[in-house]
Amino acid sequence: MRPGIEAVVTLERVSKTYGDVVALDDVSLAFPRGRFVAVMGPSGSGKSTLLQAAAALEPPTSGEITICGVEVTRMSETRRTEWRRKHLGYVFQSYNLLPTVTVEDNVTLPLRMAGVRPDRAWLGQLIDRMGLRDRMRHLPTELSGGQQQRAAIVRALAARPDVVFADEPTGALDLRSAAHVLDLLRELVDDLGQTVVMVTHDPAAAARAHDTVVMADGRVLDVLPAPTAEDLAVRLARLSGERVA
Numbered sequence: 001m002r003p004g005i006e007a008v009v010t011l012e013r014v015s016k017t018y019g020d021v022v023a024l025d026d027v028s029l030a031f032p033r034g035r036f037v038a039v040m041g042p043s044g045s046g047k048s049t050l051l052q053a054a055a056a057l058e059p060p061t062s063g064e065i066t067i068c069g070v071e072v073t074r075m076s077e078t079r080r081t082e083w084r085r086k087h088l089g090y091v092f093q094s095y096n097l098l099p100t101v102t103v104e105d106n107v108t109l110p111l112r113m114a115g116v117r118p119d120r121a122w123l124g125q126l127i128d129r130m131g132l133r134d135r136m137r138h139l140p141t142e143l144s145g146g147q148q149q150r151a152a153i154v155r156a157l158a159a160r161p162d163v164v165f166a167d168e169p170t171g172a173l174d175l176r177s178a179a180h181v182l183d184l185l186r187e188l189v190d191d192l193g194q195t196v197v198m199v200t201h202d203p204a205a206a207a208r209a210h211d212t213v214v215m216a217d218g219r220v221l222d223v224l225p226a227p228t229a230e231d232l233a234v235r236l237a238r239l240s241g242e243r244v245a
């Protein structure tokens, strides 16, 4: 990370094992505030495990994780849940919207659970940016996949989290909707100063981020500033053991 840039999430010698599988192997990494960082690598390289650890969803086997200056690794489960609600937002491949309530209720639910009154101006801005103004009273099933994911992004950002973690956010979308969602994520970072960490196996998606962390076998191989989709595709093919033309 460049000097003078604040790290919002820091992993210090983080490992995670499942039985005899080493999913994360002694990873030290910092995610800078106000950047869009992609995490890429072959299947099984530890991307999701890294995200789960960095997002305080799953404690590591060893090492330390600091979020906004606070070490979360040793927090109790209850305190960690509270901490996550206040500081972190999540976007998943499968949107995870509640099917029985309106989009409006979906996006404000985490705020209500945290006992926080919605900031109407901020929420309005997010809804407009995501192009969902006329969809708020609909049920999620009445929205397209792209619209559902954009609603999930509004929900993730509603409490103005310090970091948004996105795990394959475009994995279920067609190319056009995916490109739109990635553009919007990038705008949230560039225009509103948000911090986004996104796991993806798609070089084109990773290329929309500012920096890309490349993983293999549970380790960080590289952090590449502004790589092209072509460079990333070649790198990924090599790591996956495919022949590169």
Ligand SMILES: Nc1ncnc2c1ncn2[C@@H]1O[C@H](COP(=O)(O)OP(=O)(O)OP(=O)(O)O)[C@@H](O)[C@H]1O
Binding pocket: 018, 021, 022, 023, 041, 042, 043, 044, 045, 046, 047, 048, 049, 050, 201
């Ligand atoms: N809950 C678990 N129990 C056992 N092994 C696990 C568990 N979660 C992950 N692993 C193993 O840890 C390694 C890293 O998995 P992880 O899901 O982080 O990789 P990934 O890079 O996100 O893969 P993919 O792109 O296929 O989703 C793999 O070998 C996986 O089988």
